[in-house]
Amino acid sequence: MKFSDYPFNADIKFNLEKLGFKKPTDIQYKSIPPILRGEDVLAIAQTGTGKTAAFAIPIIHKIHQDKASKRTDFIKCIVMVPTHELALQVNEVFEKIAQKTRVKTLCIFGGVEQTEQIKSLYKGVDIVIATPGRMFDLQHQGVLDLTRIEILVLDEADHMLDVGFIKDIRDMQRFLPKKRQTLFFSATIDEKIKKLAYSLVSNAIRIQISPKDPVSKNVQHAVAFIEMDDKRFFLERIINTHKDKKMLVFVRTKVRAERVAKAMERADIDTLTMHSDKVHQERINVLEQFKQGKTKVLIATDINARGIDIPNVDMVINYDLPDEAENYVHRVGRTGRGTKKGQAISFCSKEEQATLKKIETFLHQPVTILDLEKEDYMETISFSKETMANENLKDLLKEVEMFEQSKKKKKK
Numbered sequence: 001m002k003f004s005d006y007p008f009n010a011d012i013k014f015n016l017e018k019l020g021f022k023k024p025t026d027i028q029y030k031s032i033p034p035i036l037r038g039e040d041v042l043a044i045a046q047t048g049t050g051k052t053a054a055f056a057i058p059i060i061h062k063i064h065q066d067k068a069s070k071r072t073d074f075i076k077c078i079v080m081v082p083t084h085e086l087a088l089q090v091n092e093v094f095e096k097i098a099q100k101t102r103v104k105t106l107c108i109f110g111g112v113e114q115t116e117q118i119k120s121l122y123k124g125v126d127i128v129i130a131t132p133g134r135m136f137d138l139q140h141q142g143v144l145d146l147t148r149i150e151i152l153v154l155d156e157a158d159h160m161l162d163v164g165f166i167k168d169i170r171d172m173q174r175f176l177p178k179k180r181q182t183l184f185f186s187a188t189i190d191e192k193i194k195k196l197a198y199s200l201v202s203n204a205i206r207i208q209i210s211p212k213d214p215v216s217k218n219v220q221h222a223v224a225f226i227e228m229d230d231k232r233f234f235l236e237r238i239i240n241t242h243k244d245k246k247m248l249v250f251v252r253t254k255v256r257a258e259r260v261a262k263a264m265e266r267a268d269i270d271t272l273t274m275h276s277d278k279v280h281q282e283r284i285n286v287l288e289q290f291k292q293g294k295t296k297v298l299i300a301t302d303i304n305a306r307g308i309d310i311p312n313v314d315m316v317i318n319y320d321l322p323d324e325a326e327n328y329v330h331r332v333g334r335t336g337r338g339t340k341k342g343q344a345i346s347f348c349s350k351e352e353q354a355t356l357k358k359i360e361t362f363l364h365q366p367v368t369i370l371d372l373e374k375e376d377y378m379e380t381i382s383f384s385k386e387t388m389a390n391e392n393l394k395d396l397l398k399e400v401e402m403f404e405q406s407k408k409k410k411k412k
Ligand code: AMP
Pocket: 020, 021, 022, 023, 024, 025, 028, 046, 047, 048, 049, 050, 051, 052, 053, 307, 309, 311, 337, 338, 339
């Protein structure tokens, strides 16, 4: 079935076509009909499956239809997300699909001035995409009225729990009308998530996308055994042999992100970094620069692993393996999105082998091993610009040393 066969308004169809969405992905195919019918949905789907549009399309269609026949100047839908990056990204999808329709959306999140957000709320919006903190703030100030919400969406609900938003979600329930449609999206499901989900939805349609193999079929992923101290040489080599590719490199800590960036700088490779030390505006600038492809390599910590849709990432490099096995799926899910193909390579040192085992258990299957011949391994290290620069330095120091020694001998 193609999107052109769905009963959507012509502007929505036009917008989908402009986005290059011809036919629905699995999650869209399964979610759109029950959402249009007004049913609650509990969906287990990873990012990269097209889940944002799975709820955005039917929500926009419904609100657009409603606004044709009645005056509805109140907020009808709230989409809760765990991070401001995700809020911006989800909002972008809504805005693109809602272009030229009667539907207005607004994104609200903390860390920035409230004034503009308040002004937009006063002008009137239909859909609000929000992180919990700012949402409560504005609600307490009386500028955000949630009492007539018809649809509640919880996106990345598992991540909401991870970052401690469970109380916020529970508090929010008190302000929302009891009679509403609830759409609950989570990448994983465990007892805690189930409990939360069933406290929010009623008679929900349950949808689960590829539970057995959590890594998208579009992603070819493999692991290479590389010692900790040699990783930077391999990264340098991969970047240099794939100069036209957009690459997302994951590291364990923010200090390491900066260190790897410095190592690449020494090898004349331009990179961007993204971690929790960057303030909101910096993060937006970095993402924008990367999206536009001005700089092709982004080195990030796990703050980026979930939810963020960076278009056209060709490769993901796990420079360090993630401590949480589940994050492996989120990280490699940054590539091979929608209908595109992607590649992911993980560097695994001796110290990280136990982590790799954990990941494989989580995936229910081993990760393909990239066999590195010994010569290849040695060649990568010795042909690195950084090593060569070090070698040059060593040669120079040797010359200086010999010169000093000959001077001493002459004196004698
Ligand atoms: P999401 O899982 O919502 O983060 O979406 C992942 C990616 O899939 C995004 O880059 C979307 O633009 C893309 N996408 C979503 N739906 C479709 C579709 N029906 N056809 C092609 N690409 C899609």
